Amino acid sequence: MECKFCNKESKNLNSKVQHEIRCSLNPNRKIQKSVWTEEMRIKQSELMKKRNSNKERIWTQEMRDKVSYSSRKIQSLVWTDEFKKETF
Numbered sequence: 001m002e003c004k005f006c007n008k009e010s011k012n013l014n015s016k017v018q019h020e021i022r023c024s025l026n027p028n029r030k031i032q033k034s035v036w037t038e039e040m041r042i043k044q045s046e047l048m049k050k051r052n053s054n055k056e057r058i059w060t061q062e063m064r065d066k067v068s069y070s071s072r073k074i075q076s077l078v079w080t081d082e083f084k085k086e087t088f
Contacts, residue, residue, distance in 0.1 A: 001016040002009055005025035010016035021030045 001013060003016060003020050003023055005020065005023045008019060008023075010019055020026060022032075023029060
């Protein structure tokens, strides 16, 4: 299957149609414009910085103890046949 504008070979009908829509030799081609404005990009980056920041996270001693306990509990598990049957 070939493009009717540039004769580029395509694998299947869908890829041919998608290529023809955007082919540079097509006089009525579909040009995609970005919907993201610079202001939206800035807001997104600020949000991601804030979300990934550890400075605002306050670790109380109680929270540290919970995390420590759960990690020790996981490390101490012994994968016996009984435990596997109970778990899975």
